[in-house]
Each structure stands twice: as structure tokens, then as C-alpha cells.
Amino acid sequence: xxxxxxxxxxxLHLFETMADAHFQTLMRxxxxxxxxxxxxxxxxxxxxxxxxxLVSGSVDLFSAWNGRETSMATVRPxxxxxxxxxxxxxxxxxxxxxxxxxxxxxIPSAEIRAVFDVDGGFARAIVxxxxxxxxxxxxxxxxxxxxTSSERLANYLLRAQDRAGGQDGFELGFEKRxxxxxxxxxxxxxxxxxxxxxxxxxxxxGTRIRIADRDRLEALARPNPLIDDPST
Amino acid sequence: xxxxxxxxxxxLHLFETMADAHFQTLMRxxxxxxxxxxxxxxxxxxxxxxxxxLVSGSVDLFSAWNGRETSMATVRPxxxxxxxxxxxxxxxxxxxxxxxxxxxxxIPSAEIRAVFDVDGGFARAIVxxxxxxxxxxxxxxxxxxxxTSSERLANYLLRAQDRAGGQDGFELGFEKRxxxxxxxxxxxxxxxxxxxxxxxxxxxxGTRIRIADRDRLEALARPNPLIDDPST
DNA sequence: CCGGTCCCTTGATGTTTATCAATTCCGGCT
DNA sequence: AGCCGGAATTGATAAACATCAAGGGACCGG
Numbered sequence: 001x002x003x004x005x006x007x008x009x010x011x012l013h014l015f016e017t018m019a020d021a022h023f024q025t026l027m028r029x030x031x032x033x034x035x036x037x038x039x040x041x042x043x044x045x046x047x048x049x050x051x052x053x054l055v056s057g058s059v060d061l062f063s064a065w066n067g068r069e070t071s072m073a074t075v076r077p078x079x080x081x082x083x084x085x086x087x088x089x090x091x092x093x094x095x096x097x098x099x100x101x102x103x104x105x106x107i108p109s110a111e112i113r114a115v116f117d118v119d120g121g122f123a124r125a126i127v128x129x130x131x132x133x134x135x136x137x138x139x140x141x142x143x144x145x146x147x148t149s150s151e152r153l154a155n156y157l158l159r160a161q162d163r164a165g166g167q168d169g170f171e172l173g174f175e176k177r178x179x180x181x182x183x184x185x186x187x188x189x190x191x192x193x194x195x196x197x198x199x200x201x202x203x204x205x206g207t208r209i210r211i212a213d214r215d216r217l218e219a220l221a222r223p224n225p226l227i228d229d230p231s232t
Numbered sequence: 233x234x235x236x237x238x239x240x241x242x243x244l245h246l247f248e249t250m251a252d253a254h255f256q257t258l259m260r261x262x263x264x265x266x267x268x269x270x271x272x273x274x275x276x277x278x279x280x281x282x283x284x285x286l287v288s289g290s291v292d293l294f295s296a297w298n299g300r301e302t303s304m305a306t307v308r309p310x311x312x313x314x315x316x317x318x319x320x321x322x323x324x325x326x327x328x329x330x331x332x333x334x335x336x337x338x339i340p341s342a343e344i345r346a347v348f349d350v351d352g353g354f355a356r357a358i359v360x361x362x363x364x365x366x367x368x369x370x371x372x373x374x375x376x377x378x379x380t381s382s383e384r385l386a387n388y389l390l391r392a393q394d395r396a397g398g399q400d401g402f403e404l405g406f407e408k409r410x411x412x413x414x415x416x417x418x419x420x421x422x423x424x425x426x427x428x429x430x431x432x433x434x435x436x437x438g439t440r441i442r443i444a445d446r447d448r449l450e451a452l453a454r455p456n457p458l459i460d461d462p463s464t
Numbered sequence: 465c466c467g468g469t470c471c472c473t474t475g476a477t478g479t480t481t482a483t484c485a486a487t488t489c490c491g492g493c494t
Numbered sequence: 495a496g497c498c499g500g501a502a503t504t505g506a507t508a509a510a511c512a513t514c515a516a517g518g519g520a521c522c523g524g
Contacts, residue, residue, distance in 0.1 A: 035299040065378040066454050072373065083361040084370075090464045093370045116359070120352030127348070127355055131316040132361040137369040138316075138325045141304065144376055145416050149481075176502070180401055184377050189481060191503055206490080206502090222298050226276055232322045381511075408472070418512060423473055438520085440474090 005032055009053060009105055014129050017121035018102055028113055030107040041096040041104070046083035048092055049128060050106040054078065057102025057212055060178065061094040071181035072175075073140070074099070083130060085091060086112050135232070142227050149185045153223035157227055161211055167209050172207040237264055241285060241337055244310055246361050249353035251262055257345060262339040273328040274335070280317035280324055282338040286310065288336025292410065293326040303413035306331070306374070306406075315362060318344050367464070374459050383418045385425050386453035387432060387460055388415060393443055404439040 006027055009015055011071040015023055029182035032055065042050065044063055052059075059075040072094050075081045085092045107110065116123050143152055156179070180190035194204045200220045201213030211217055211226060225232065241247055247382040259317065264287065267273065273284065276295055284291075292419055304326050307313045310423045320342040333434045348355050362456055375384055388411070396402035404411060412422040425435045433445030443449055 041318070061392040063374050063378065063458075064385075065374065065456055065459065066254045069377050070374075070377040072377075073372070084337065084366045087359055087363040088367065088464070090367070093367055093458055116356065120355055123352055123359055124349065126359050127319055127362060130359060130366055131319040134362055134366045134369065135320065135322070135325055137366065137373060138304070141369060141373055141376070142295050142302075142325070143303075144373070145302040146295065148302050151298075187502070188483080188504085192481095195503095220494060224297055226295075226325055227297065228324065229276065232320070417474070420474085420513080421511060424511095427473095 002032075005055065005105065008055060008078065012053070012080075013082060014125050015122075017125050017167075018115070018119050019121065022119045022122060023114045026107055026111055029111050030105055032103060034101065034103050035098045037100050038096055039098045039119045041080070041098065042073055043090055044093055044095045045091050048082055048090065048109050049108055049151040051080060052082055052096070053080050053107065053113050055103040057104075058099040059102060059104075059171070060097050060099050060174075062097070062181070063094050069181070070184065073136075074182070080129070082201065083133065084157070087126065087130070089113065089114070099178075110214070111197060135231065139227050139230075144184060145225075149183060149189060150196055152183050152194050153190070153201075154197060154200070154217055155223050157197075157211065158214070158217060158223050159223055159228055159230070160209065161214070169208060172209060176207065188227045190204060191232040198230055234264075237337065239285060240310065244285070244312075246312060246357045247354075249296070249357050250298050250347070250351050251353065254347045254351045254354060258314045258339055258343055262337055264335060265339045266333065266335050269330055269332050269334075271330045272362065273330065274314070274324055276325055276327045277323050280322065280341050283341055283344050284314055284328070285313060285337040285339065287335040287337055287344060288404070289336075290331040291336075292329050292331050292406075293333060294329070294413070297327050300412070301417065303410055305368075306414070307415065312361070313359065315365065319348070319362070320347060327383060331410075335416045364445050368462065371459050371462075376416060378459075379391075381415060381421060381423050382428055383453060384415050385422070386429060386432070386449055387455050388457050389429075389441060389443065390446070390449060390453055391462070392441070393446070393462055402441040404441060406439070408439065 003221055009027075010023060013076070015026075035057075041059065054075050054077050056077050058077070061072045061075060061081060063070055071192065075096075081096060082092055089109065116126060143155065147155070160172065161170055162169070164198070176190055177187045180187045183190065194202065197217070197220075201211060201216040203210040203212060241259075242255060247258075268287075273291065286307050286363060288308050288309050290309070291313065293307060293313065295304055307328075312327060314324055314326070321341065333365055348358060361414070375387065379387070382432045392404065393402055408422055409419045412419045415422065417425070426434065427450070429452075433443060433448040435442040
């Protein structure tokens with residue numbers, strides 16, 4: 001693996017506080033690969049052989065059961081995924097595929113577990129990361145159980161606007177069918193739900209969204225930091 | 233706090249591997265309290281002052297938004313709750329109330345964080361616990377997004393039967409209205425859904441469930457370890 | 465033993481969301 | 495420019511689920 005990437009990865013919260021010798025151990029077994037869009041990276045149920053670190057691009061975590069499929073989350077750089085499966089040495093609960101061209105570092109799970117056992121700093125960093133992941137799933141579950149599909153959509157758009165830096169207009173970043181799956185609805189229903197938000201100041205043209213009147217949309221969405229703030 | 237309880241708590245995975253001096257530190261600031269049923273223990277949004285350890289009884293974790301409320305999970309002994317909020321020193325995402333008379337140990341969050349910073353064994357134990365919690369929420373989310381309400385109910389009953397030791401007949405352990413909330417449906421709908429499972433070998437009388445033909449119920453439920461196995 | 469309360473059930477109805485079947489729209493290719 | 499294929503939309507219909515209103519049954523205190 002090139003040294004410049006070492007530096008990028010070392011800069012992640014997860015690897016920042018660990019002993020240098022341990023970091024070098026991890027990097028010796030690791031490698032980086034670039035994947036084209038729409039490539040399956042791993043399948044739920046598989047043994048968790050590698051911790052994945054997304055360096056650039058984006059990845060969709062999804063899951064299937066009984067012929068149905070749903071998007072669980074989107075991974076954005078720079079962050080890890082399937083950390084919990086790696087720690088517990090258990091099969092993945094979700095499948096992953098690239099959304100766009102992506103650079104991903106793969107670190108053998110066995111080495112992660114070995115270093116984790118001897119490096120307290122690394123263990124603490126993993127705790128912090130896992131606690132954040134846990135809380136973000138809890139938020140997603142509250143979103144699902146407490147809100148209707150329009151409310152979920154409205155709040156999603158508000159969060160997307162924040163991610164985009166608060167611009168009135170911003171790009172969705174992927175297909176609407178995926179957004180529908182993330183929201184737990186069908187593409188047809190999303191289409192109608194978006195139309196339903198027009199009177200609340202939302203204009204959708206293709207994958208470009210414009211929020212003409214954020215206050216009006218917030219009056220409908222009623223965003224709440226205990227559900228919608230991704231940083232806590 | 234009585235010494236016998238020290239022993240019980242020390243036996244938890246979470247506290248098993250830490251240094252004795254650190255454990256004593258934690259216990260000095262801790263105290264145990266017995267609560268009657270239906271008592272609010274904490275409210276979402278509150279600062280996370282104490283890590284809670286449920287010694288006996290059971291606790292409901294729930295959440296509210298915009299006038300609606302939903303049950304997120306049931307805590308059973310012996311385990312901790314609101315660990316992630318404690319670690320991150322952030323407000324609780326869920327509220328908690330006792331379901332039955334419960335003994336709960338309260339350990340100041342600040343001390344948990346302090347010991348966690350200096351005791352690698354404790355940090356590792358927390359990682360294992362958090363990874364388990366994370367995976368259980370992911371499973372719950374898959375359950376919600378991939379299954380209809382009848383399928384969720386059927387799989388819930390199969391898991392409840394396993395928890396009860398595989399007996400044909402077993403107790404639900406709480407009101408049906410709470411089960412409805414856990415499943416994300418209304419009590420009325422649960423009532424009809426239960427009736428709909430009669431042809432599949434389910435008999436419900438009050439809070440007592442009898443599964444006459446597990447194979448038949450499984451044919452409908454299609455349980456999957458990546459959703460329904462709580463141990464992984 | 466009575467009345468009250470709270471939960472559960474049942475029925476009737478309404479809303480939300482999914483499904484199915486056409487189009488229409490759009491980007492990439494030739 | 496013209497064609498192609500996948501995505502998005504639209505309309506019609508059905509299924510899933512919620513709401514409202516009214517009983518019924520268990521528990522509990524007087």
C-alpha cells in the first residue's frame with residue numbers, strides 16, 4: 001500500500017491514538033483497491049474477513065430477506081464499515097456495494113482483533129466509533145417507527161441540505177429509487193411524496209433538489225436533534 | 233451498596249476483565265435502587281449522568297416524537313442500558329421505564345468514562361458489548377423494513393418461544409399493547425394479526441401464547457439467523 | 465357483590481402505501 | 495440527429511394498516 005494512504009488512514013479517529021508499531025502491523029496486512037460503481041463488495045452472511053475503510057467514493061449498505069431488498073445506510077468517506085462484525089468475529093449482517101467509483105482499504109479482521117486486544121488506545125477509539133454507529137442506527141429506527149413516509153422524506157431533505165452546506169439547491173447524489181429504499185417506500189410512492197412536498201417549498205428536478213422555503217418545510221418536518229442530528 | 237451485589241455486577245461481561253482497583257472505584261460512586269413497576273427512569277434528551285445496570289426485573293426503552301410514542305426494546309437482566317450515551321457523553325436517545333419491579337445499579341457516567349480511559353480491559357469489554365447492541369439494532373431495523381406486520385409478529389413469537397426455553401406454551405411477560413408498539417403497529421391491528429396466525433398454529437389466550445405447530449408457523453415466518461438470532 | 469377502570473376485541477370506515485401497467489423522460493451510444 | 499434502455503412518473507386498483515366508536519371481559523377496591 002502506498003505511504004500516502006498510510007497517512008490518510010492514520011488520520012482517521014479510529015487509528016489516531018494507537019501505538020505506531022501496531023499501526024504498522026495493521027498496514028502490512030492491508031491493501032487498497034479501487035472499485036468501479038455498482039460492484040458488490042460483500043454479502044450478508046459471509047464471514048467478516050476484512051475491515052473496510054472507505055477512502056473515497058460512496059458505498060451502499062443493504063439487506064435482503066425473502067426476495068425483498070432494502071437500503072440500510074450510505075457510507076461516505078472517510079469512514080469504516082462492518083466494524084461490529086469484525087469485532088465480534090461474526091458474519092456480516094448487511095451487504096455492501098459501491099455507488100460510485102470508490103477506493104477502499106481492506107484490513108484483515110484477525111489482525112484488527114489481535115491489535116485491539118493489546119492496544120488500549122485502539123480499543124478506546126473503536127468504542128467511540130461504535131457508540132456513534134449505534135446511536136445513528138437508533139436514530140434511523142426512531143425515524144422509521146415514529147414518522148410517516150412524507151415526514152421521513154422532508155427530514156431527509158433537510159439533513160441532505162445540511163450535508164451540502166446549507167445551499168438552497170443541492171444534488172441528491174444517487175438515484176431516487178435508492179432514496180425510496182432508504183426511506184422504506186417504493187419509487188412510485190416517493191414520486192408522489194415529492195409532489196406532495198411542493199406546496200411546502202420543495203422543488204425536485206431530476207436528482208437536483210431546491211428548498212425554496214426552509215422554514216415552511218421545517219414546519220412540516222419538525223426535525224429533532226434526537227433523530228436528525230448526525231453528529232451526536 | 234451491599235457486597236453481594238458487587239459480586240453480581242463483577243460477574244457481568246462488562247466488568248469481568250477490568251482491574252480490581254478500577255472496579256472498586258466504580259462501585260464506590262455507585263448505588264442500587266429498587267423501583268416499582270411503571271416508573272419513569274429517565275427521559276430522552278436528558279444528560280447521561282448514570283450508566284444503568286439492570287439486576288432484576290425488566291425495563292422498556294421507548295421514544296416519542298410529535299405526540300407519538302413507540303417501544304424500541306426491552307431490557308432483561310443482567311445487562312446495561314444507555315451505554316452508548318454514557319460513552320459519548322451525549323443526551324439519551326431513548327426514555328426508560330420499569331415494566332415490573334426492578335433492581336437497578338446506577339454508576340456515574342463520568343467515572344465510567346474516566347476508568348474507560350485508563351483500563352484497556354474495560355475498554356475491550358465495552359467494545360464487545362456495544363458491538364452486540366449495534367448488531368441487535370441492525371437486526372431490528374431489518375425486521376422493520378423487510379417484513380410485514382404479520383411476519384414480524386410470527387418471528388417475534390418464535391423468538392419468544394426460544395427465550396422461554398422452547399415450551400409449546402409460554403407467557404408474553406407484558407401487555408399486548410406493548411407488543412404492538414414493539415412491532416410498530418396499533419393494538420387493534422395486533423389483535424387481528426394474532427387471529428390471522430390461528431390457522432398457522434398460534435393460540436393466544438390473554439398474555440399466554442401456545443404454538444401448536446412450530447413448523448407451520450416457521451413456514452410462514454421464515455426466520456433467518458441474520459435477523460432473528462439474538463446471540464450473534 | 466357491585467361498580468369502576470383499563471385493556472382487549474370487534475366492526476365500520478378512512479388513510480397510507482404497495483402493486484401493476486402504461487407512458488414519458490433522460491442520458492449514452494452510434 | 496436518432497435510437498435504445500433504464501429510470502421516473504402517472505393512473506388505476508388493491509392491500510396493509512390506522513382510526514374511531516362501541517362492546518366485552520378481567521381485575522380491583524369498596
